[in-house]
Amino acid sequence: MCNFRQTNPTMNTIYIDQKEILKRYKYIDKQTHKGIQGHALLIGGSYGKIGSVCLSSKAALKTGCGLVTAFVPKCGYEIVQISIPEVTVLTDVQEKFISNITFEIEPQAIAIGPGIGQELATQNALHEFLKTNTIPLVIDADALNILSQNKSWLSLLAPKTIITPHPKELERLIGKWNSEEEKFEKTKLFSKQYNLIVVMKGAPTHTIDGETIYENSTGNAALATAGSGDVLTGMITSLLAQSYEPVNAAILGIYLHGLTADIALPETGYQSFIASNVIENIGKAYLTLENAQK
Ligand SMILES: NC(=O)C1=CN([C@@H]2O[C@H](COP(=O)(O)OP(=O)(O)OC[C@H]3O[C@@H](n4cnc5c(N)ncnc54)[C@H](OP(=O)(O)O)[C@@H]3O)[C@@H](O)[C@H]2O)[C@@H](O)CC1
Ligand SMILES: Nc1ncnc2c1ncn2[C@@H]1O[C@H](COP(=O)(O)OP(=O)(O)O)[C@@H](O)[C@H]1O
Ligand SMILES: [Mg+2]
Numbered sequence: 414m415c416n417f418r419q420t421n422p423t424m425n426t427i428y429i430d431q432k433e434i435l436k437r438y439k440y441i442d443k444q445t446h447k448g449i450q451g452h453a454l455l456i457g458g459s460y461g462k463i464g465s466v467c468l469s470s471k472a473a474l475k476t477g478c479g480l481v482t483a484f485v486p487k488c489g490y491e492i493v494q495i496s497i498p499e500v501t502v503l504t505d506v507q508e509k510f511i512s513n514i515t516f517e518i519e520p521q522a523i524a525i526g527p528g529i530g531q532e533l534a535t536q537n538a539l540h541e542f543l544k545t546n547t548i549p550l551v552i553d554a555d556a557l558n559i560l561s562q563n564k565s566w567l568s569l570l571a572p573k574t575i576i577t578p579h580p581k582e583l584e585r586l587i588g589k590w591n592s593e594e595e596k597f598e599k600t601k602l603f604s605k606q607y608n609l610i611v612v613m614k615g616a617p618t619h620t621i622d623g624e625t626i627y628e629n630s631t632g633n634a635a636l637a638t639a640g641s642g643d644v645l646t647g648m649i650t651s652l653l654a655q656s657y658e659p660v661n662a663a664i665l666g667i668y669l670h671g672l673t674a675d676i677a678l679p680e681t682g683y684q685s686f687i688a689s690n691v692i693e694n695i696g697k698a699y700l701t702l703e704n705a706q707k
Contacts, residue, residue, distance in 0.1 A: 450479030451654030454520035457527035460509035465528030472647030522653035526556030561585035632671025640688030
């Protein structure tokens with residue numbers, strides 16, 4: 414039985430609380446090793462915004478995948494290597510932005526977008542990448558803004574690709590809305606037209622998969638801080654790499670992300686919580702699920 418909620422008489426919403434999460438959560442196999450724990454590739458960053466891909470990469474590792482690789486412009490090489498030694502790094506040929514996405518690794522999930530900017534060369538690189546990519550994908554930030562300007566590219570996305578727009582990014586993709594109801598209707602239509610999972614980031618965050626709406630129950634205003642969306646992208650990508658179904662990767666990632674802020678709030682208050690505090694508290698968020706079963 415699902416936890417249906419009638420927030421609006423015209424739409425059935427599944428409320429994602431701990432009970433719903435425990436139906437989807439996968440326990441770690443004691444015999445696992447890093448080679449089967451999932452490999453995530455995070456493609457992002459540009460000059461001045463390498464921090465975004467550092468946050469996504471570290472969040473991916475702390476969410477449990479076995480290997481994480483970051484693909485960044487050359488200027489990001491030392492920054493990522495020094496700030497997160499556990500992450501392997503691939504670089505573009507360009508110094509300050511991404512222009513040609515090529516790699517010989519075989520990740521199980523890819524994220525693209527945090528901090529990539531919108532240089533013409535980056536737009537072309539995204540287009541070429543989308544034409545050939547067959548690996549489960551999360552699209553965020555500037556990659557969404559580029560898609561908004563090139564809507565015909567949306568048809569290149571594989572079914573159940575996850576997109577994670579904040580309200581402005583969503584508006585750029587689907588156009589303006591006049592009411593909350595219209596926003597949901599337009600997003601459902603968009604999700605169905607392109608067969609995408611749309612994470613409508615907000616307070617709270619809703620995940621739209623066709624006609625189904627999932628409303629997250631965790632999180633608070635402490636998350637209104639630079640980079641917290643970049644962290645969420647890394648978390649969802651990590652879960653996708655660990656073989657969660659796309660919709661479950663989105664729902665569990667959002668739940669854990671919000672829970673970190675609920676856990677940290679008594680110590681940090683709203684104001685001093687930063688995106689790195691999300692990453693620091695992922696372990697405690699997971700432990701609430703482990704302990705709930707005992
Ligand atoms: N350390 C790093 O390297 C970091 C790098 N980052 C990277 O920077 C790039 C640009 O990303 P970005 O999101 O800052 O810019 P952009 O798409 O213009 O949106 C901003 C506008 O959207 C709106 N808005 C946002 N949230 C809203 C809400 N909840 N509710 C309502 N409105 C909301 C709001 O618009 P306003 O209300 O002002 O009209 C706001 O002004 C991107 O690649 C990202 O990954 C960042 O992640 C930070 C850390
Ligand atoms: N007031 C709030 N309450 C709950 N969650 C919030 C609030 N403000 C922002 N968030 C969450 O923080 C994240 C912000 O993402 P985003 O705007 O992409 O940040 P950035 O691009 O800086 O990384 C989203 O997951 C959003 O749901
Ligand atoms: Mg963002």
